[in-house]
Amino acid sequence: xxxxxxxxxxxxxxxxxxxxxxxxxxxxxxxxxxxxxxxxxxxxxxxxxxxxxxxxxxxxxxxxxxxxxxxxxxxxxxxxxxxxxxxxxxxxxxxxxxxxxxxxxxxxxxxxxxxxxxxxxxxxxxxxxxxxxxxxxxxxxxxxxxxxxxxxxxxxxxxxxxxxxxxxxxxxxxxxxxxxxxxxxxxxxxxxxxxxxxxxxxxxxxxxxxxxxxxxxxxxxxxxxxxxxxxxxxxxxxxxxxxxxxxxxxxxxxxxxxxxxxxxxxxxxxxxxxxxxxxxxxxxxxxxxxxxxxxxxxxxxxxxxxxxxxxxxxxxxxxxxxxxxxxxxxxxxxxxxxxxxxxxxxxxxxxxxxxxxxxxxxxxxxxxxxxxxxxxxxxxxxxxxxx
Numbered sequence: 001x002x003x004x005x006x007x008x009x010x011x012x013x014x015x016x017x018x019x020x021x022x023x024x025x026x027x028x029x030x031x032x033x034x035x036x037x038x039x040x041x042x043x044x045x046x047x048x049x050x051x052x053x054x055x056x057x058x059x060x061x062x063x064x065x066x067x068x069x070x071x072x073x074x075x076x077x078x079x080x081x082x083x084x085x086x087x088x089x090x091x092x093x094x095x096x097x098x099x100x101x102x103x104x105x106x107x108x109x110x111x112x113x114x115x116x117x118x119x120x121x122x123x124x125x126x127x128x129x130x131x132x133x134x135x136x137x138x139x140x141x142x143x144x145x146x147x148x149x150x151x152x153x154x155x156x157x158x159x160x161x162x163x164x165x166x167x168x169x170x171x172x173x174x175x176x177x178x179x180x181x182x183x184x185x186x187x188x189x190x191x192x193x194x195x196x197x198x199x200x201x202x203x204x205x206x207x208x209x210x211x212x213x214x215x216x217x218x219x220x221x222x223x224x225x226x227x228x229x230x231x232x233x234x235x236x237x238x239x240x241x242x243x244x245x246x247x248x249x250x251x252x253x254x255x256x257x258x259x260x261x262x263x264x265x266x267x268x269x270x271x272x273x274x275x276x277x278x279x280x281x282x283x284x285x286x287x288x289x290x291x292x293x294x295x296x297x298x299x300x301x302x303x304x305x306x307x308x309x310x311x312x313x314x315x316x317x318x319x320x321x322x323x324x325x326x327x328x329x330x331x332x333x334x335x336x337x338x339x340x341x342x343x344x345x346x347x348x349x350x351x352x353x354x355x356x357x358x359x360x361x362x363x364x365x366x367x368x369x370x371x372x373x374x375x376x377x378x379x380x381x382x383x384x385x386x387x
Contacts, residue, residue: 001349003356004337004363005054006038006046018089018136018255022341023359032091038337038361038382039084041262048363057081057363070366073334073384076312083314085337085382086258087359088132093214094251095272096141096223099128100284101245105265108280121280123264129311130260131295133240133318133380135341138254141230143247143290147172147179150229157201157208161194162225169229176229176287183225184269184278192220199224206232214271223250223270233293238318240295240307246286247293257339257380261313303328312385320378321345331370334384338362343377 008019014034017027037044040057047054061068065079073082100108100122108122132138144150151169154162165182168175186194199215201208207228214224230248235241243249250271267281268274297305297318303325306317318341319328338347340356347354347362350369354362356379364371373379 001347001352001354001362001364001368002048003354004038004046004048004057004361006036006361007044008033009035009037009044011035013090013092013094015089015091015255018091019087019359022087022255024357034089036087036359037084038086038339039262040081041084041264043264046361046363064365067367068335068365070334072386073366076386077384080262081335082262082384083382084260084262085316085339085361085380086260087135087255087339088251088258089255090251090253092217093253093271095266095274096226096248096250096269097266098248098269098281098285099130099243099245099263099267100265102127104245104284105263108265118275121265121267121277126261126263126265127245128261128263128265129245129309129313130243130258131240131307131309131314131316132243132251132256132258133307133316134235134237134254134256136237136255138235138241138256139252140233140235140241141227141248141250141252142233142241142243142293143231143249144176144229144288145231146289147176147229150179153207153228154225156203157198158203159194159197159201161190162198165225173287173289177282177285179229180226180285180287181278181282183222184276184281186222191222195220195222195224218271221270223272226270231290231293235294238297240297241293242295242307242309243293244310246284247290248285257316257341259314259316259382261311301328301330304330309385312387315383315385317381317383318378319373319381321373322376327372327374329370329372330381332381332383333386334366336364336371337382338364338371338373339380339382341378341380343375345373345375345377345379347379348372348374
């Protein structure tokens with residue numbers, strides 16, 4: 001077991017308090033801190049200390065893939081860590097986005113090979129399903145809601161230029177592609193006026209509040225209107241959101257532990273200054289109603305819960321130890337990353353033990369034994385989802 005040091009990504013939508021508070025650092029932080037990355041993604045790999053030198057987890061995996069990953073993981077995913085564990089802290093909305101499925105990712109990456117970097121949609125050939133477990137109360141936009149509901153919401157604003165969109169939505173799921181395309185391909189000269197007309201309409205309620213909130217950060221962005229076609233979800237600590245491929249979503253506010261397939265393929269549709277490719281986004285979107293994106297924790301052993309997902313790239317468990325349960329043993333497949341969420345923990349994999357405080361992490365290779373977690377507090381344990 002070795003201490004793992006993850007980089008913090010300083011995106012504008014991040015929090016100046018959440019990750020710093022978790023790690024016991026001064027608040028506010030000098031910059032917005034959006035994500036703590038705990039994995040071997042080449043964009044920002046975590047590292048371990050060896051003889052006074054910080055060594056990237058990517059280097060360790062490359063040097064000893066079977067020791068770190070195990071033969072089953074190498075056979076299934078190659079010589080790479082197939083998941084990425086993060087702490088995500090949002091004080092402002094993230095971009096409206098979706099991710100490709102495995103076939104789309106492979107084909108898109110191959111097609112992008114000859115293009116300049118700034119024109120690529122696919123930076124790797126992998127999919128990016130993701131699970132976000134709330135540490136605080138969180139708000140998010142997750143998948144399309146019933147188009148009939150969205151039609152009534154847009155109609156209530158009383159904006160004549162939205163009538164073609166409302167007509168498309170009243171056709172049900174069949175009309176969703178047309179409605180989304182109409183909004184995302186609005187001429188630049190019309191965008192600001194339409195968003196302003198919606199946000200200034202004499203309408204109250206959660207949808208009007210959402211539109212005004214988003215427009216305050218992204219004035220004139222048609223993503224403000226597309227957001228009104230999605231489920232507005234609020235989850236409490238311990239609840240999770242599952243986002244499979246092709247589902248349009250945006251995290252709005254809150255702090256959570258996120259685990260995903262190790263990819264950086266993001267297709268954006270709005271609420272961002274970054275590159276937007278409407279045609280490619282529409283090609284990968286799943287135009288279906290996502291009735292319930294919330295995943296509840298399932299007990300799997302005393303003091304242990306998980307959030308089941310239908311992929312084998314990753315699994316996430318939460319382990320709680322304390323006065324009534326001094327130690328929990330957790331046999332898992334492949335390499336394990338452990339993040340301390342609260343308390344003071346000792347994590348032992350049979351080859352060595354480390355002590356963790358809140359916001360600290362450790363990594364264990366596949367070649368080590370079952371994890372034993374002791375102390376008082378809780379840990380989030382990432383592993384491969386192979387059974």
